[in-house]
Amino acid sequence: MKSTEIDLHKELKKYFGFNKFKGLQEDVVKSIITGQNTFVIMPTGGGKSLCYQLPALVLDGTAIVVSPLIALMKNQVDAIRSLSSEQGIAHVLNSSLTKTEVNQVKSDITNGITKLLYVAPESLTKEEYVTFLRGVKLSFVAIDEAHCISEWGHDFRPEYRNLRNIIKQLGDVPVIGLTATATPKVQEDILKNLDMSDANVFKASFNRPNLYYEVRPKAKTVESDIIRFIRQHKGKSGVIYCLSRKKVEEIAQVLQVNGISAVPYHAGLDAKTRAKHQDMFLMEDVDVVVATIAFGMGIDKPDVRFVIHHDIPKSLESYYQETGRAGRDGGEGHCLAYYSYKDIEKLEKFMSGKPVAEQEIGFALLQEVVAYAETSMSRRKFLLHYFGEEFDEVNGEGADMDDNIRNPKKKSEAKDQVVILLETVKNTKQMYKSKEIIFTLTGKVNALIKAHKTDSQAFFGKGKEYDDKHWMALIRQVLVEDYLSKDIETYGVLKLTPKGEAFIANPVSFMMTEDHDYGDDSDDATVTAAKSGGGTTDEALVNMLKDLRKKVAKKLGVPPFV
Ligand code: ADP
Ligand code: MG
Secondary structure (H helix, E strand, O other): OOHHHOOHHHHHHHHHOOOOOOOOHHHHHHHHHOOOOEEEEOOOOOOHHHHHHHHHHHOOOEEEEEOOOHHHHHHHHHHHHOOOOOHHHEEEEOOOOOHHHHHHHHHHHHOOOOOEEEEOHHHHOOHHHHHHHHOOOEEEEEEOOHHHHOOOOOOOOHHHHHHHHHHHHOOOOOEEEEEOOOOHHHHHHHHHHOOOOOOEEEEOOOOOOOEEEEEEEOOOOHHHHHHHHHHHOOOOEEEEEOOOHHHHHHHHHHHHHOOOOEEEEOOOOOHHHHHHHHHHHHOOOOOEEEEOOOOOOOOOOOOEEEEEEOOOOOOHHHHHHHHOOOOOOOOOEEEEEEEOHHHHHHHHHHHOOOOHHHHHHHHHHHHHHHHHHHOOOOHHHHHHHHOOOOOOOOOOOOOOOEHHHHOOOOOEEOHHHHHHHHHHHHHOOOOOOHHHHHHHHHOOOOHHHHHOHHHHHHHOOOOOOOOHHHHHHHHHHHHHOOOEEEOOOOOOOEEEOHHHHHHHHOOOOOEEOOOOOOOOOOOOHHHHHHHOOOOOOOHHHHHHHHHHHHHHHHHHOOOOOO
16 A cells, blocks of 8 residues: 555554554654654553554565564564454564474565564574565564663663664665663664664653652661551552562561561562462552562553652663553552662672673763752652653643652752853863862862863862752752753763853853752661651661561571561
């Protein structure tokens, strides 16, 4: 069919039974059926699959879909087959197929029956397949979960790096990239790696207006705080994420002895137990799953009412994905993270065993987590800015749904400081990261500043009446307001934006808030618990819990976990 003759709504109804396109789907489909390179960024659940499935079904030839997980491919193939009387309409091509099966796939493709061919990136590198596919009519190549191309994404797969070479061998076919990873850095990597800077880019909003974001300092009383929180949400479904399996087990037990129905979930449990616990959660036989990040992929429970992070995750991307499991039905979703700088140090230590390049990326991503946790500005605005999205913190949807907005800190006029900051960035040739800018302002040196002494001199110590923490807070706020930007290439070198340039020429009022100062003293329960909104310290409850844990351990015949 010629693309201009296709009635998309009719085809949508015919194949999928839907009456309407969701969000940007229609525009994406149009872009694909007119043969253009297309890049789709939509949150999980946004309906990305249909964006390439519908064009594949209506266009001549076979669409190749690259996907990282066999299980995902199988699901999709089953779903497509159920839409048609023709089994051969969709196939998976992978190394587990027998010779006969491969021949069947090949003959279905040659005969024009197969509209969608799912392949893992490893399989696509196989010479035999490439040679075959070069000789058949292809409609396009879609790369699902395209963030796997980028080391800055949360799921880097080296095999994805070869894709462009292989696609080039397949001839002149349009390329479609799809991902739920919204950071500008990852997007740039994808466009570059797939050599598709000319692509039509479609980006949906990542705002989740029904989610409430909150960060509490992590004190010794974190467990009693969590128990209190869950009791306030009695009978509701929730997920608690922990970093380690040990912590998962520990928290699950503490909850159980406190009369909260909770089960653990992590990769150390056997498949049967995992499946059982997952089902119990889905069927509402338990309220709470305590889990590592192993839990969540493909979990689609619409009424998860809270997601608690006992440990802060290693990137904001992960935080967004994990909290995104709350409130899928549009109802309440409370996202509570416990934060202590000590946890960041633990993560840094953990990363220090990795190769240098990976470490650098890891540290840079962690810094964003720190910034999010410590900020006292709109968390939603902060998060969306991280994803390259502007948010109006006064009138935007969900604007009042975070702790910083509900309990605002006092703001102070910082117009003059912003001018000093922007001028420092501008006149130090825009080659410093935040650290060097802050050092320059507060009159400290490091090797880089020494090497550029003449550039730094005029600004050296110019802001020394404020401390590092204050300047860091201001830099973060100025970044979110787009007076400065972080260079994507180097990930971190500060650049002056046109908006920043205009500010220097004509300064206006800039009200700043100091960042939260928690984390450093997280061991001091009396300080942190009081700030946590929970009120009292609850030392008694902690002791009672310790006691209970000992008893449980004794009952189970295992050493006490204190
Ligand atoms: P993503 O890959 O973006 O995470 P999926 O492609 O898995 O999302 O789609 C998520 C859900 O949305 C699926 O259950 C799908 O059937 C549904 N969906 C997709 N498009 C539409 C539509 N136009 N109308 C109604 N539901 C849709
Ligand atoms: Mg998908």
